[in-house]
Amino acid sequence: MGARTRLIDTAANLLAEEGVGAVTLRGIAKAAGVSHGAPLRHFSGRAALLSAVATRGYTELLDRGTGLPDGTPRERLIAACHGYLDFALANPAMFELMFRRDLIDPDDAELTRVSSAVFDFFAALVGALQDGDWHPGTDPRLLASSLWASLHGLAQLWLWGGLAGASFAPSPESALAVTLDAYLG
């Protein structure tokens, strides 16, 4: 296994175990057992390394999508929504990294390729359901953007510290149920 892959592995482990704040170039180098400057032989900088890590996150998300069980378009879309939320809750640090523009390189080729594929897949699920009589006439990508944003906000606010003030803390599942009910009726 190449040193480059080993660095991404180490960084991903560090990310999962210690959080976004612990993923420093020097920390990764130490965890990988190399000198503090070694990672720069394989990545142009911290953002490039973290982009490679985030790309893994998007890849796993895409795999969750393509691995979805068969079913009606409606069932598949609902399962995908649950999958998005599940992924975020199961990998909070990775999820945070994936949307931290200051830590990754937004123009990274691999990253944009995979993240676009995730959105396209989700939009296709929406389009398939639309072939029924659900919201006909609306651009499926616009519909997908809106629904995705709702899921994303749910995940983000939950990870941020509960979905509401201190006086009330619904489970993410119950809030997702309300969201899906609003969109899918």
Next chain:
Amino acid sequence: MGARTRLIDTAANLLAEEGVGAVTLRGIAKAAGVSHGAPLRHFSGRAALLSAVATRGYTELLDRGTGLPDGTPRERLIAACHGYLDFALANPAMFELMFRRDLIDPDDAELTRVSSAVFDFFAALVGALQDGDWHPGTDPRLLASSLWASLHGLAQLWLWGGLAGASFAPSPESALAVTLDAYLG
């Protein structure tokens, strides 16, 4: 005007003009014309200062709410949703800071007080609409959490770099229209 207030002002200006990454203790001190250690005489650390800045953001958000024009519950709720999105798009750096748990102190008393007030206000708007025949029987705070998350995701994803892949970039207003249509019918 006290030195403490002046520091918050300076930090808020720096935040708006240079972004979250520029809001360092030393940068704020330099912009305020004091030595690099001076801010620590008024705040226990960086997180405390940034919490005070973020509290201003929540306060402005609350003011936008209480300043809402009269109208039917439905009109007021829709206006509040637009207001939330408008605020985020008009103050992207402030909006980012307000939800960056690693930069602020989540237990800051003022911060939690004002942010909870924002949510309570929003939940009250939802509750008022519910007194009609909209989603009767559902906890208004659960409904508010779900709707708020949708707005939040919209704002977050838009600021993150468009609501979708590179191939498709809807305006936040059009996506919000879809969201409001889903929830409010």
Next chain:
DNA sequence: CGGTTTGATAGACAGTGTCTACAAGGTGAA
């Protein structure tokens, strides 16, 4: 007046990303 508190300063420290000079080892051509 004297003592105390408050506010500000400058220096130090560890930690960060990044750059540069250098060394070790492999590769391939003369």
Next chain:
DNA sequence: TTCACCTTGTAGACACTGTCTATCAAACCG
């Protein structure tokens, strides 16, 4: 073989960062 070259890793330096501490000046107050 021998030599040049490239890759990979190392160690040191630099400018940053947040935070701590010692010092100092001014204001306040009994």
